Amino acid sequence: MNKTILVTGATDGIGYETAKMLLSVGHTVLLHGRNSSKLRDAQTRLTEATGTGQSETYVADMSNIHDVKALAQAIIAKHGALDALINNAGVYGEPEVMTQDGLDVRFVVNTFAPYVLTKALLPMLGKGSRVVNVSSAAQAPVSLAAMAGNQPLDDSQAYAQSKLALTMWSRQLGLQLAEQGPSIIAVNPKSLLGSKMVRDAYGMAGGDLRIGADILSRAALSDEFAQASGQYYDNDIQQFANPHRDALNAEKTQAVISCMEKVIEHITHS
Secondary structure, eight states: OOEEEEESOSSSHHHHHHHHHHTTTEEEEEEEEEEEEHHHHHHHHHHHSSOOOOOEEEEOOOHHHOOHHHHHHHHHHOOOOSSSSEEEEOOOOOOOOOOOSBBHHHHHIIIIHHHHHHHHHHHOOOTEEEEEEESSSSOOOHHHHOOOOHHHOOOOHHHHHHHHHHHHHHHHHHHHHTTTSSSSEEEEEEEEBHHHHHHHHHHHHHHHHHHHHHHHHHHOOOOOTTTTTTEEEEETTTTEEEOOOGGOOOOHHHHHHHHHHHHHHHHHHO
């Protein structure tokens, strides 16, 4: 059965491989990228590789919350429903770490953007659909000051904190919507896969990206994840596992979500 799946950050890395895997088995894939020419190039290569033209392209800068909201509106305008959303777009190191809104770009892209996109697309994501959030084995206690743009962090700190924050809201929203909404699952696709991010951050080739693409595709489609809303899957050990202990702490999680909501509210109404 053909499913319609949005993959963010689909122009390279795990996102590209996931899109290729989904297209090759007959699904319709909505490809997101921030650079229109890279996105067109990726779509061309995917069409040639899979022999199917069942893809669409959507441009949005995930470091800009207004762009993220516009992306959601563009998808809602064209589609009645969405079977899965794979929030894959992420950053580790960027030349400019502060956005025009005065926020840490790592938190905006890795934590805020998927939250805003997921919430905006909830009307299209009914029971039985999935939201797959790409987390990481790197998870560190979240500084609310850093999340609000008031404390500078180095790349590794910002990345680990932003991925824990993502995992925290995935769990809270996933448990909240478990009965009536989509399953929301955070997934560590496997440490040190051969993405541009890994090459830039660690100067190493990394593992086969298809390992990550396979687990993201399974999380989006397979029955093993049907009742997994709010859970965390660690592909390093190939099973569901506990995330960082802070993600299991309701008080800390609520503090992170309240901080996010306040920041998003300020940006969208300023």
